[in-house]
Amino acid sequence: MAQTFETIKKYPGLEESIIKKALDEATAIVKANLPEFTDKFQSSNSFDGFYEATENVEWTTGFWTGVIWLSYEHTGEDCYKEAALKQVESFLHRIEEKIDVNHHDMGFLFSLSCVAAYKLTGNEYAKKAALLAADHLAERYREVGNFLQAWGNVGQASEYRLIIDCLLNLPILYWATEVTGDSSYAMKAKNHIKTAMKCVVRPDNSTYHTHFIDMQTGEPTYGVTHQGNRNNSAWARGQAWGIYGIALSYRYLKDPEYIDLFYRVTDYFIEHLPEDLVPYWDFDFDTDSEEPRDSSASAIAICGIYEMIKYLEPEQAARYKEAADKMLRALVEHCANDDITISNGLLLHGTYARDSKENTCKNRGVDECNTWGDYFYLEALVRLTKDWELYW
Numbered sequence: 001m002a003q004t005f006e007t008i009k010k011y012p013g014l015e016e017s018i019i020k021k022a023l024d025e026a027t028a029i030v031k032a033n034l035p036e037f038t039d040k041f042q043s044s045n046s047f048d049g050f051y052e053a054t055e056n057v058e059w060t061t062g063f064w065t066g067v068i069w070l071s072y073e074h075t076g077e078d079c080y081k082e083a084a085l086k087q088v089e090s091f092l093h094r095i096e097e098k099i100d101v102n103h104h105d106m107g108f109l110f111s112l113s114c115v116a117a118y119k120l121t122g123n124e125y126a127k128k129a130a131l132l133a134a135d136h137l138a139e140r141y142r143e144v145g146n147f148l149q150a151w152g153n154v155g156q157a158s159e160y161r162l163i164i165d166c167l168l169n170l171p172i173l174y175w176a177t178e179v180t181g182d183s184s185y186a187m188k189a190k191n192h193i194k195t196a197m198k199c200v201v202r203p204d205n206s207t208y209h210t211h212f213i214d215m216q217t218g219e220p221t222y223g224v225t226h227q228g229n230r231n232n233s234a235w236a237r238g239q240a241w242g243i244y245g246i247a248l249s250y251r252y253l254k255d256p257e258y259i260d261l262f263y264r265v266t267d268y269f270i271e272h273l274p275e276d277l278v279p280y281w282d283f284d285f286d287t288d289s290e291e292p293r294d295s296s297a298s299a300i301a302i303c304g305i306y307e308m309i310k311y312l313e314p315e316q317a318a319r320y321k322e323a324a325d326k327m328l329r330a331l332v333e334h335c336a337n338d339d340i341t342i343s344n345g346l347l348l349h350g351t352y353a354r355d356s357k358e359n360t361c362k363n364r365g366v367d368e369c370n371t372w373g374d375y376f377y378l379e380a381l382v383r384l385t386k387d388w389e390l391y392w
């Protein structure tokens with residue numbers, strides 16, 4: 001075990017001046033990116049430090065729009081709002097025409113772009129797009145097994161499984177219930193997380209990335225990785241999706257079972273951090289490994305902790321806040337980009353996917369920026385400046 005809550009105390013924490021400087025540097029880079037990335041979106045990961053311009057495809061474009069909304073909230077400047085609202089039009093078109101949406105990632109795409117737009121500006125197109133996305137996600141719900149099928153055509157035997165990442169797609173369903181009064185969206189989310197928690201959290205509190213469900217009985221069958229190092233290892237980003245996903249479901253459901261699960265999954269993450277507090281891409285690797293880091297995993301985990309501490313007893317809240325602040329300080333020191341000539345991203349040293357013997361990935365975005373790393377890094381910083389109303 002690399003860390004404990006005791007050892008983490010020795011690391012430097014965050015001061016207001018550090019948060020302000022990090023936010024100012026990040027939003028300056030976002031502003032410089034607007035001319036290239038308003039009609040187009042950022043690619044999922046950077047290439048030699050630089051995002052390329054893409055159409056509104058893949059599961060990741062909402063992160064860039066979310067980054068623009070966060071920048072708008074931090075600065076109050078209209079240039080961000082105008083760019084983000086332009087992108088909302090693209091999201092409405094995408095869901096109406098069903099472009100590259102045969103998967104479960106409606107929350108990643110539409111919470112951060114359109115739910116955010118609706119909450120911040122009351123834009124009705126944004127509301128329409130987000131509700132269509134919630135409907136589309138709800139169609140992926142499988143009664144046999146009570147879960148949202150992640151990938152492939154719904155009901156396809158070879159893809160009858162859930163993945164831990166999906167926990168971040170649930171809030172758009174809770175939101176849809178709040179907005180429409182139709183409880184069926186939230187019920188599907190509630191049933192999904194129940195099934196997911198039964199499947200993915202192992203007795204040692206590490207997590208499976210993906211888990212298959214028996215198509216006839218609905219019983220969980222076996223877990224395998226897609227992006228982790230081994231089927232039985234803890235993929236760092238998957239563990240982080242667990243932390244934030246559990247916190248978000250607790251926010252909406254207030255089921256005390258999720259407090260206990262939060263402690264288990266979060267303690268595993270914190271206790272397996274290497275010496276400099278920036279996780280490797282899988283917790284198989286520790287201090288002095290040559291393997292790449294995944295800074296985005298830490299940014300996601302930090303946001304999850306900042307959300308969950310709102311609901312914990314003060315002593316526990318202080319303990320987890322201290323750990324998260326130190327993790328964020330480590331990101332600012334080791335991974336934050338302050339120079340647009342070396343990268344147009346915000347958070348360096350992420351890993352989208354790393355090839356291994358047991359996983360099904362090719363190397364992609366290794367030691368690069370990725371759009372979700374940028375998003376969660378900025379969300380974490382913004383959360384420290386105000387009582388931030390979630391886009392989730």
Ligand code: GLY
Nearest residue numbers: 059165227237352
């Ligand atoms: N949700 C996909 C990933 O984390 O790479």
